[in-house]
Amino acid sequence: MERDVNATATTPPDSDPARKRRVHGMLKMYYGLNEEGKTVDHAESLDPCDINGPHFDPEVYLNKLRRECSLGDLMDQETCMVRQIRSLDSDMQTLVYENYNKFISATDTIRKMKNDFKKMEDEMDCLSTNMAAITEFSARISGTLQDQHAQITKLSGVHTLLRKLQFLFELPARLNKCLELQAYAQAVSSHRRARCVLQQYSHMPSFRGIQDDCHAIMDKLAQELRQRFRDGGSSAKDLSECVELLLQLDEPAEELWNPFLSPGSKTDILEFIDRGCNEFVSSLCLVIASYQQLFVNRPQEGNLASKNIPQMAIGKLHAFVDDLSARYFSLVERRIQEETSVGDNSLLVRALDRFHRRLQAVAKLLPGSAVPSQGTEIVVRAARERIKQYLAALQSFYLDSLTNVRQALAAPRLGVSSAGGGSHPGGPATGKDTLASLPDLLSSLSVSILNQIKSVLASVHLFTAKDITFSNKPYFKGEFCSQGVRDRGGSTPPALLLLLSRLCLDYETSTISYILTLTDEQFLVQHHSPVTAVTALCGEAREAAQKLLNHYVKVQGLIISQMLRKSVETRDWVNTIEPRNVRAVMKRVVEDTTSIDVQVGFLYEEGVRKAHSSDSSKRTFSVYSSSRQQTRYAPSYTPSAPMDTNLLSNIHKLFSERIDIFSPVEFNKVSVLTGIIKISLKTFLECVRLRTFGRYGLQQIQVDCHYLQMYLWRFVSDENLVHFLLDEIVGSTAHRCLDPAPMEQSVIEVICERG
Incomplete structure (x- = not known):
């Protein structure tokens, strides 16, 4: 009993399951629910x-108990019911107290929360x-220290970067x-x-200087490594190290297995061919002769198998020779490609001649071999x-010559005397510039280009010398002379x-004929395949001259047209003041036209003009020039009949000769100036x-x-053209x-004469 009481006292109510x-x-039971929580039926x-x-x-319950139970049973039933009532009452009180405590705890928790x-x-x-x-601060x-922060960031x-570099x-x-200590x-x-x-x-200049110094040092190091490689080194390990270091220095791998072909070699092309012919070609010929003596020309027995041995041996010999020759020819071609200087051709021609002659020995020893071809x-x-x-060098020389001419034409202007034909009585004053040297520039350019072409022909002529074995071969001379030499062809x-x-x-007039005649005499082109005719080349030169002159007229006309266009578009012609002088742009047009006349006159002839009237310099014209019938110029403007004059003007245009503004010009000064003035006045x-x-x-x-x-x-050429356009x-x-x-009209003449 005490154990139960103690257990009850020590065990919390909620902890007893x-x-x-x-x-x-x-x-x-009190709420009428079953075990699953549902109401009892x-x-x-x-x-x-x-x-x-x-x-x-x-x-009913008590009556039943009294009928069915004895007094003792009734007393026991009462005692049991009293005990159950007390127990239930106690449990209910405990439950109420517990719920009350939980409500109080929840209230306190809510209040605390x-x-x-x-x-x-x-x-x-x-x-x-x-x-x-804090954000505002x-x-x-940041606003106060923004500039300093950017500077600090940049300096940082x-x-x-400086620490890294x-x-x-x-x-x-x-x-x-490292070079001194040989720590390569x-x-x-x-x-x-x-x-x-x-x-x-x-x-950057400083780093550029460091880079140049390092390149110089590494070039020296590469030379020492190549020299050690050529000398063979002290051991195989040294050679292997030299090869590895040279490969790390970006040396071509194919050059390392042949020290003679390395860039450090100072031998010329003739020495290279001599060594190749004396060592490789001679050894190859010796191998061919020995092989043929041992396997091809040796007497064989009569059986069929022994008769097939020479044919098999020849096939293997051809394969062996072709393989070695291909490797040798690749080296020869690469060495020839290094001959980029267009100076003296004699060493290259002699080397090629020696190379060609020595290969003929292979053709004699091994007929049918592809090595000679x-x-x-x-x-x-x-x-x-x-x-x-040579063609590229000739083109470069031509471009350099044109550059020199451009620089000479861009020189500061000087003055020209009237003896040069650059001014006219009564005309505006003209200046004289480097145009006076145009004939000298033309002569110098023509002579220098001609001399350069002759020099190139003389250098190329070495390939066709009589003592060169391949020069007279049809597979070389025909195509080389006719196709190779004769017909090579910003603002x-x-x-x-x-x-x-x-x-x-x-x-077109003389130079092309002279050059081609000189070429034909040296290379005997007339004995080979047909070549471009002289007349065709002269025609192309004349066509190019015509296009250049037409373009010159358009460019000069555009320059004057731009001045006239700006002078018209930038002026308020409705509210302008009464004219008292000739506008400056008109004076500039006349001055530029006079300068162009002097410029063209240095290089081209005068040309043919139509006969001028005696009063050409005093010509005048009215507003409606087409109202003139018999006389050239109307005396004055008559405002009473504008519609009639407009109609007459339009009728006159229908029957007047059409002016072709951009027609091709002729090779004379008058035609060139006429084209420029037509473009300017039309604009x-x-x-x-x-x-x-x-x-x-x-x-x-x-x-x-x-x-x-x-x-x-x-x-x-025709003054009527100017009068009509004006x-x-x-x-x-x-x-x-x-x-x-x-x-x-009298006022106009006074203003113009004063201007």
Whole structure:
């Protein structure tokens, strides 16, 4: 009993599983629930004697007990019920107390959580305020120190870079020390680690200097390694180390197995061919002869198997010779390709001749071998490459000559005297520039190009000398002479175009015939395949001269047209003032035209002009020039009948001769100047047609056109062309004038003579 009491006292109510189940069972019974938590069916609880049922009847229950039980049983039943009632009452009180404690604990927890959340909310508000203040303060600090921060970041980056690249400044001294101590592997390793960095920063002068010093040291190291490799070294290990280090220095692997072909070799092409012929070709011929004596020409027995031995031996010999020759020919071709100098050809020609002759011995010892034909192909390819090199050198010389001419044409201007034909009485003052030297430039350019071509022909002629064995072979001389020698075939200053056009014209006249005659005499082209005719080349030269001269006219016309266009488009012609002078742009047009006349006159003849009238310099014209019928110029403008004059002007245009503005020019000064003036005045006319004019704008155009008429007629082949275009300009201006009141002709003449 004491043990049960102690156990009950020491064990918490909630920790006894049996008691907890019993309490739960009582609660279920009290609320009418079964073990699964569902309400007990009413059909099972209708017994009035069921003390746990909803229809319990105490009277019925007591009557039943009195009838069925004895007094002792009734006393025991009472005692049991009293005990159960007390136990249940105690359990209910305990349950109520426990729930009450839990409610109190939950209330305290909620109250505490509310207080804690309030405190936490206050702390978060305080934290948010502090963070805002910190952010604002940090922004002010960043704004204040932004420039300094950028500078510090830059300096930090520079400092980091300098720390990383510090070893570069000590690299040349370290490489020299390794070279002195013959620590070649360490030197190569140090240079390999720094090579990429030096290449990356080679645009900086300091690093460029370090890179140059390192390259010089490594070149010296490579020479020492190659020398040790040629000498054979002290052991196989040394040779292996030399090869490995040379490969790390980017030396070609194919050159390392033949020291004679390495870049350090100073032998010329003739010595190379001599050594190859004396060592390889002679040894190859000896092997061929010995092999044939042992296996091919040896007497065989009569059986069939022995008769097939020579054929098999010859096949193996051909394969052996072809394999060795292919390797030798690859070396020869690579050595020939190193001969890039276009100076003296004698060593190369002698070397090729010796190479070709020595291979003929192989052809005699081993008939049917492909070695001689392959050697001949090498000779032919070498000659072709030499022709290409000379052609490239000739083209480079031509471009350099043109560059010199361009620089001479761009020299500062000087003054030209009137003896040069550059000025005209009554005309504007003209300046004299380097145009006076155009004939000298043409002569110098032509002579230098001709001398260079003759020098190249003399160098190439060595391939066809009589003592050269391959020169008379049909597979070489025909194609080399006819196809190789005979038929090989930004913005530009206007003066250069003019000079080149004259040069091409001179070539068409005499130079091409002279050069081709000289070539035919030296190379005897007439005995071989047909070549390009002289007339065809002369025709191409004349066509090129014509295109250059046409382009020169367009360029010069465009230059003057740009001046006239800007002068029209940048002026307010409706609100302009009354004209008192000739506009400066018209004077500039006349000056530039005079300068072009002097320029072209140095290189081309005058040309043919139509007969001029005696009063050409005093010609005048009215606003509507087509109203003239018999007389050339109308006396004055009549504003009473503008529609009639417009109609007459249009009718006159229908029957007038059409002017071709961009027609090809002839090779004379008059034709060139006529083309330039046509382009310029046509541009002036089209610009006028796009503008609207007032009274004074019309009068200013009258003054400008009269001034141009006074001087431009003398440059063209037909003065009527200038008069017609200027009439068109003034007429178009009057048609687009809001108040067409032309200026008196006498006033115009006074203004132009004063200007």
